[in-house]
Amino acid sequence: MKKSRSSSFFEGAFILVVSNAIVKVIGAFFSIPITNMIGGDGNGIFTVAYYIYQAMFVISTAGLPVAISKMVAEANALGKYREVKRIFRVSITIFSAIGGAVTAIMILWADVFVEMIGNTLAYYAVMAVAPSIFFVSVVSAFRGYYQGLSNMVPTAISQVIEAGGKLVFGLLFTYVLIEKGFSLEIVVAGSIGGVTVGTVLSALYVI
Numbered sequence: 624m625k626k627s628r629s630s631s632f633f634e635g636a637f638i639l640v641v642s643n644a645i646v647k648v649i650g651a652f653f654s655i656p657i658t659n660m661i662g663g664d665g666n667g668i669f670t671v672a673y674y675i676y677q678a679m680f681v682i683s684t685a686g687l688p689v690a691i692s693k694m695v696a697e698a699n700a701l702g703k704y705r706e707v708k709r710i711f712r713v714s715i716t717i718f719s720a721i722g723g724a725v726t727a728i729m730i731l732w733a734d735v736f737v738e739m740i741g742n743t744l745a746y747y748a749v750m751a752v753a754p755s756i757f758f759v760s761v762v763s764a765f766r767g768y769y770q771g772l773s774n775m776v777p778t779a780i781s782q783v784i785e786a787g788g789k790l791v792f793g794l795l796f797t798y799v800l801i802e803k804g805f806s807l808e809i810v811v812a813g814s815i816g817g818v819t820v821g822t823v824l825s826a827l828y829v830i
Contacts, residue, residue, distance in 0.1 A: 641779070642778070642779035642780070642783055645786070646782050646786040649790050650786060660798070661811055665810060668744050668808060669811050671749075672745045672811070675737075676729075676753075683760050684760055684763045691711075691714045692771040696772075699772060707771075711768045719764075729749060747809055748811045748814075748815045751815050751819060752815045752819055753819075754819050755821075755823075759826075761829075765830070781825040781828050784824050785824065788821030791817070793814050793815070793818065
């Protein structure tokens with residue numbers, strides 16, 4: 624049993640290390656061309672919207688996936704399989720509610736947030752990335768559940784899907800909006816909209 628658990632741990636850790644490396648490579652392929660396409664001013668708008676997104680992401684998911692993982696692991700180790708399912712049902716309900724609430728706050732108060740930071744051009748970008756908070760909250764519940772069962776594959780694959788979606792659709796939206804002659808703030812909204820599409824695809828995968 625000890626050997627099996629040790630092997631499972633190192634296998635799971637290896638899977639996550641590889642997936643994180645792939646995500647970082649994809650991130651580089653995203654950030655470099657996007658920066659060149661939208662320029663310095665566009666990058667400033669993107670940074671403001673992404674900063675707000677990251678702050679809201681921390682608020683909506685801080686520590687919760689780890690807590691779910693721990694509770695699931697403990698219940699599973701004791702053979703309390705009904706408890707495992709109950710923990711998951713409760714967590715997905717709570718995460719969805721929190722994610723939905725934070726998304727609503729971002730959408731309703733987008734103008735307030737960008738004014739506080741001092742870049743009102745980021746308004747549309749914040750609106751474009753706001754829905755991703757809901758989907759990433761849902762994904763976090765699934766990741767915590769599977770990690771508690773010592774299954775790192777769903778987490779790894781969902782991370783790669785999320786990053787890949789951001790790369791493909793972020794670049795695609797940016798290119799199309801530039802070609803169509805839209806204003807810079809709309810173009811940047813398309814760029815960061817790739818983040819939202821990535822989280823939607825990731826959520827569909829884990830579900």
